[in-house]
Each structure stands twice: as structure tokens, then as C-alpha cells.
Amino acid sequence: MSASGRLFQGAAPICGALAALLIGAPSFATPAHPHGRHPLHHRERPRGPDLRSSAALVVDTTNGAVLYAKRPDAVQPIASITKLMTALVVLDARQPLDQRITIKPSDRIRGKGWFSRLKVGTTLTRAQLLHLALMSSENRAARTLADNYPGGLPAAIRAMNRKAKALGMMHTHFADPTGLTSRNVSTPGDLEKLVVAASHNPTIRRFSTDRRYAVRVRRRLVEFGTTDGLVANRAWRIIVQKTGFINAAGHCLVMETVIDGRRLVIVLLDSWGKYTRVADAVRVRRWLEARVFANRGRRVTMR
Numbered sequence: 001m002s003a004s005g006r007l008f009q010g011a012a013p014i015c016g017a018l019a020a021l022l023i024g025a026p027s028f029a030t031p032a033h034p035h036g037r038h039p040l041h042h043r044e045r046p047r048g049p050d051l052r053s054s055a056a057l058v059v060d061t062t063n064g065a066v067l068y069a070k071r072p073d074a075v076q077p078i079a080s081i082t083k084l085m086t087a088l089v090v091l092d093a094r095q096p097l098d099q100r101i102t103i104k105p106s107d108r109i110r111g112k113g114w115f116s117r118l119k120v121g122t123t124l125t126r127a128q129l130l131h132l133a134l135m136s137s138e139n140r141a142a143r144t145l146a147d148n149y150p151g152g153l154p155a156a157i158r159a160m161n162r163k164a165k166a167l168g169m170m171h172t173h174f175a176d177p178t179g180l181t182s183r184n185v186s187t188p189g190d191l192e193k194l195v196v197a198a199s200h201n202p203t204i205r206r207f208s209t210d211r212r213y214a215v216r217v218r219r220r221l222v223e224f225g226t227t228d229g230l231v232a233n234r235a236w237r238i239i240v241q242k243t244g245f246i247n248a249a250g251h252c253l254v255m256e257t258v259i260d261g262r263r264l265v266i267v268l269l270d271s272w273g274k275y276t277r278v279a280d281a282v283r284v285r286r287w288l289e290a291r292v293f294a295n296r297g298r299r300v301t302m303r
Contacts, residue, residue, distance in 0.1 A: 049287035054270040057188035079244030082179030089159040097127035116140035136224040146177035182248035253277040
């Protein structure tokens, strides 16, 4: 017998023993889940909606469950979403809502997006200014409210940042009361806290979800409309909402709404088209109804 034949003959018993060990060995192909639960099968993890917003968050406020998240910790400009915080601190100050305030030349806002239908010399109540700031995103109304806050504009901005910290909005900063500056920044996670706080205030709920409101500007009655087309849509039950836009922030929308009997906060930031923030909200709703709430026995959380 050749040397190679003897080598093969001698190796055969060893190979047989190894095979027997491998057959009886435990499988290491699928490790156990660290918490003793098997990972969800692919069919149990619904794909998220195809959104145009660069950052988004959907939270069930009844139990805090995150139903969908897309870059929830991204810090970015928030535009006129700012006005929810402006309204909160103005209402916290408990100044008379029926107090009449005259818009002064110092209430003018310089820079892109400053246009206002409220002329210098117009006199409105604090409640009317809040109504226009929340419903129609009126920038001069928000600025006038802050200018007439106890201590003036600087004190109002300090109060906004204090309120943010008190709400646990640790990645949020405000530099003005209108949102026209890109220095007003937050995250979807922080804005969920702001929306929930705003929804607890009946004045903010009522003003932000109104469709139309008219005020007298000098000698003319001027009608303002909502900036959120979903408010007039009977298919939606919106508790509180706010829109926003500047170039640096894109088109933004936050709201608390009721879908399938559940109170949800939806945050949509930096959508690239004028109508895509509303379209994204519709996509979120359809996705929830078709892919998440259809499985009522399951708790689905996507991060």
C-alpha cells in the first residue's frame, strides 16, 4: 500500500469520530434572544410609511408607545412650530386676554418671511393676537405678544427656554418668538413633549384648530384662515396643531389627533414640498390603519 493510502486509512476513524461529535452537538446557528424572547418575524414588523419629511415621529399618548420614528433625535430648525411655545409662556404669565394691545413700529420684523397683514397702529386684544399666531401663523402677532410679555422680548425668550427645559426638551433652543430664525431648533422627540403640553391648554386647542377668524385692522375687517388644510377635513379629529416653514426648516407639521380611537402625536419636519407635509400626515394615517391598528393584539414599536 502506498504512503498516501496508509494516511487515508489511518484518518478514517478520526473523521468518523468528528462526524459523530458534530451530529450530537447543539446548534449555534440561531442564538437565543437576550431577554428570552424570539425576535419578531419579518411579517410582524410593518414597514414604515414612505414619507417625504426628513424626520418624523408618531407616539400613542395613552401609553407612550412609539409607533414610528425617523431620525427622532435630529436637531434642526422648527420654523413656526415655535409659536406653540410662545403661546404657552404667554398664557403661563396670566396676563389679561382681553387687554388691548397696539402694534408699534418696534414690532416690525426684518428679514425674509416677515410680511404681515397686521399694520402698525392696529389694536387687538391679547386673545386675538394669540388666535392669529396659532391659527394663521401670524408673525407680527407672535412678536407683539412677546414684546408685551412681562419684561419684554428678552424675558419672553428666556421664559421659552426655561419652559423647554421644564418639559424635558433638552435638545431645544429658542432665539425668537416667531420661528423666522433658523436658530430656533428642536428634535421630533422634544416636539412631542411640546405638543402634549400644548394639548392640555384649552385656549391653545381652540385657537390652533379654528378654520377662519376675522379682526379689524384699522377701518377694515380682515379675515384670516388656517395654515393647516387638515383642520377643515372632516375625516380628521385634530386636538391641537401647528405648521411651520422657512427655507432652513422646510415644511413642518405637528399635531395631536385621534385615529382609530387613539390619541396620537404626529411630528413631521423638513418636508420638501408645500403640500407634502399634509400628504405625509395622510400617509401616516393610512399606514397606521392598514398595518398597525389592524393588528390590535400586537404592540408595534419602530425606532
